[in-house]
Amino acid sequence: MKGVIPAVALASALLGRAALGVDVNVDDDGSLKTAASTIAYGLMRFYTGNNTGDVPGNLPDPYYWWTAGAMFGTMIDYWFLTGDSTYNDETLQAIVHQGAPSKDFMPLNQTRTEGNDDQGFWAMTAMTAAEYKFPDPPSDQVQYLALAQAVFNQYVKRWDDDDCGGGLRWQIFSFNNGYNYKNSISNGCFFNIAARLARYTGNATYSDWATKVFEWEQRIGLISGTYDVFDGVSIDPDKSCKSVNQAQWSYNAGVYLHGAANMYNISGDGTWKQRLDGLLKETQARFVKDGILYEEFCEPNKVCNNDQEGFKGFLARWLAQTTRLAPYTTESIAPVLKATARAAAAACTGSPPTGYKGPAGTACGFSWLNNGAFDGVVGVPSQMDGLAAMIAPLAERGRAPFTAKTGGTSKGNPGAGSGEQRDPRAMRPITAADRFGAGLITLLFVVAVMGGTAFLVM
Numbered sequence: 001m002k003g004v005i006p007a008v009a010l011a012s013a014l015l016g017r018a019a020l021g022v023d024v025n026v027d028d029d030g031s032l033k034t035a036a037s038t039i040a041y042g043l044m045r046f047y048t049g050n051n052t053g054d055v056p057g058n059l060p061d062p063y064y065w066w067t068a069g070a071m072f073g074t075m076i077d078y079w080f081l082t083g084d085s086t087y088n089d090e091t092l093q094a095i096v097h098q099g100a101p102s103k104d105f106m107p108l109n110q111t112r113t114e115g116n117d118d119q120g121f122w123a124m125t126a127m128t129a130a131e132y133k134f135p136d137p138p139s140d141q142v143q144y145l146a147l148a149q150a151v152f153n154q155y156v157k158r159w160d161d162d163d164c165g166g167g168l169r170w171q172i173f174s175f176n177n178g179y180n181y182k183n184s185i186s187n188g189c190f191f192n193i194a195a196r197l198a199r200y201t202g203n204a205t206y207s208d209w210a211t212k213v214f215e216w217e218q219r220i221g222l223i224s225g226t227y228d229v230f231d232g233v234s235i236d237p238d239k240s241c242k243s244v245n246q247a248q249w250s251y252n253a254g255v256y257l258h259g260a261a262n263m264y265n266i267s268g269d270g271t272w273k274q275r276l277d278g279l280l281k282e283t284q285a286r287f288v289k290d291g292i293l294y295e296e297f298c299e300p301n302k303v304c305n306n307d308q309e310g311f312k313g314f315l316a317r318w319l320a321q322t323t324r325l326a327p328y329t330t331e332s333i334a335p336v337l338k339a340t341a342r343a344a345a346a347a348c349t350g351s352p353p354t355g356y357k358g359p360a361g362t363a364c365g366f367s368w369l370n371n372g373a374f375d376g377v378v379g380v381p382s383q384m385d386g387l388a389a390m391i392a393p394l395a396e397r398g399r400a401p402f403t404a405k406t407g408g409t410s411k412g413n414p415g416a417g418s419g420e421q422r423d424p425r426a427m428r429p430i431t432a433a434d435r436f437g438a439g440l441i442t443l444l445f446v447v448a449v450m451g452g453t454a455f456l457v458m
Contacts (some may be wrong), residue, residue, distance in 0.1 A: 024190060024345040030305055033082045035345055036390040039085065040078050041357025041385040043071070050090050055109065057094035062306060064382050065110045068094070069122035070310065074384050076125065077317055080132040081394040088135055095129065095144065096137050103142045104150040104417045113176060116158065116168050120189025123151035127196050130382050130410035131401035145200070145410035148193055150417030155190045156209065157418075164233060164241035166216040182241065183232030184222050187213055188255035197261040200403045201412065202266075210263055214256070214275070220244075227278035228286075249308065250295055253283040254315035261325040276326060285337065288313060291339040292368050293389070308456050309366050310381030313388035316340060320395035330396060337392040344389035346372030355379065405434040418424075 025031040049068070051133055059068045075091050078084065099105050105122040106114065126147040128134075137143060145431075158168055167182040191213040195305045198206035217223040221244050222230050231247040257279040264272040286296055293312045298304035320337060323330040347370060350356065350363030355378045364386030366377035402408040 005131060011060045018406075023130055024342060025392075026341045029394060031396065032390055032394055033084070033347075034340065036078060036082055038359070038362050039348055039364060039383060039387045039390055040075070040084070042356065042362050042364070043380065043387055044075075044090070045086055045357035046380045046383070047090065048070075049094060056071070056090075056097035059087045059380060060411060064118070065098075065114070066118040067122045067307070067310065067380060067425070069098070069105075069125050069381060070314065071384055073121070073125035073128050074313065074317065074388055076128045077320075078387060078391055078404075079134065081391045081398055092135060092137060095122075095126060095147070096141050099126065099147045103147065104154060105147060105361055112173075115171050115176070116155065116180065116186035117170065117183070117189055119154075119172070120186065120193065123148050123193055124189060124196075127200075131196065131200060131403075133402050133407065136411075139411075143411040144453055146413035146416045147407075148197060149414055152190075152193050152197055152209075153415070153417040155193070161322050163239045164220055166212070167220065170232065180235045180362065181232050182220075182235065182329055184217065184229050184252045185249075185255065187217060188229075188252060188259070191217075192255050192259040192262075194258040199262045199266045199401075200408060201403065202347055202403070203414075207263065207266065209457070210259060217256075223256070227275070227282040228283075229256055229279075247297055248286060249297060249311050250283075250287040250293070250315040251311040253279060254311075254318035255289060257283055258318035258321055258325075260328070261322040265325040273326075276322075276329070280322070280329060280332065283315070283319075284332070287312065288336055288387055289369060291336060291337045292343045293336065293340045294367070294369055299369070302367075304366065305445075306379065306381055309377065309379070310384055313381070313385035316385070316388040316392045320392040321401070324398060324400040329402060334393070334396050336388075337396075340368060340389045341393050343368035344386045347374055348386045350374035350376070350378060352376070358383075414423075433444060 002062040024035050040347045046059065048054050048060050049058045057068055057072070058065065059071070072091050075087050079088060098107055101121070105119050110118070123196055126144040129144040132147065134144070155168060158172065160167060160169060164182055168186045169179055169184050170181045170183045171179040173179070191210055194206045194210035194213065197203070198210055214223070220233055220241055222233060224230070228248060229252040231245040231252065233245065233251065234243040236243060256322050257276065258447060260276040260279055264276050286294055293316055295304055295312050297307050315335065319333050321331050324387070344364065347368050349361055350365055351360040352363055356363040363374065363378045364383045365375035366382040366385065367375045368389070375415055
């Protein structure tokens with residue numbers, strides 16, 4: 001795959017520059033698409049996996065593997081909502097390479113430190129590809145639906161009834177720090193994938209598991225009676241789970257909201273409508289300020305890390321998709337997405353001296369509450385947020401995701417991922433560097449959460 005962005009993308013990006021931060025018309029599809037083209041070009045300039053000698057699907061430091069998975073999910077949304085296929089080859093190559101040869105998003109260069117949430121973001125990207133009829137890989141290569149089914153089956157095997165009465169642990173392997181923590185995003189990936197597989201295939205096994213995961217989250221206290229979604233719970237020495245970390249993040253709310261929309265879509269059930277409505281109401285109360293999406297827990301104090309800077313972009317995408325699955329929510333969601341798109345466009349006006357390879361004046365800042373100014377933050381998460389915000393209003397006039405019965409073409413394998421889980425320790429001895437790296441990632445995450453919790457208490 002060539003390591004050069006096609007000239008047509010550059011031309012489109014340069015033509016779109018004038019729209020950014022000036023007069024983006026959120027009611028005009030052409031205006032949104034032009035602005036999105038510019039931002040997408042800047043985002044893909046961070047990607048190095050299509051360069052000769054690099055690994056397809058990987059982003060350079062300091063970005064983690066799961067961020068790349070989320071980025072390609074955003075690029076599939078971009079293609080589906082704008083019709084621009086400029087980056088389809090890179091996207092397909094990334095998914096197939098990271099999914100194979102194990103066919104379950106457990107690549108050898110990641111497995112050692114891979115968590116259930118990391119694997120889940122790539123699986124949700126594969127599910128998006130199936131639902132949107134993204135161009136299928138050649139028949140002799142792994143298929144999108146089968147990849148999502150493989151991860152679902154592995155989640156089922158990892159479900160842990162012994163501690164906390166159920167739930168997935170954050171980490172897959174016991175030698176990684178965080179193994180004794182059950183977090184909402186790992187279980188949210190499970191719930192989201194199960195709900196979407198249920199809708200796509202019509203198989204009740206998937207919907208049964210979606211219900212089981214959601215109700216476990218409620219029972220253990222990670223989803224409150226008012227539909228707050230808390231970060232996670234530690235497994236106590238007596239195997240009880242009373243220590244709930246009440247930090248709240250926009251992507252936790254979004255992943256459950258989108259899953260609930262899928263469950264309501266296929267069932268029309270009043271219980272799922274109540275859950276969907278509750279999640280939407282709490283999401284808008286907590287993660288919308290002045291009509292615009294923001295990250296409540298860390299954005300006001302400017303303490304969001306690289307990971308957290310990308311969360312509200314995922315929420316924008318899931319809100320947009322919710323309007324297609326439960327159209328009655330459009331009246332509530334559309335004004336937020338339009339206001340957010342205006343604010344994001346105004347913030348995508350940066351010309352940082354380093355760290356950005358897109359056209360000058362098109363780098364997207366992180367905060368959209370900055371009176372329309374570029375805040376100096378530059379990177380994959382903020383650029384991905386900007387792209388998600390710009391394409392989200394297009395969903396209002398888009399179509400619902402496909403299913404196997406409505407034209408979906410991705411081939412599945414219900415038994416995928418059911419084999420014996422490989423032990424990554426058999427690959428080579430674990431080194432001190434391995435332990436230090438995994439521990440450092442976990443330590444930084446915990447410190448950030450604890451600091452944010454102290455801020456909330458104050």
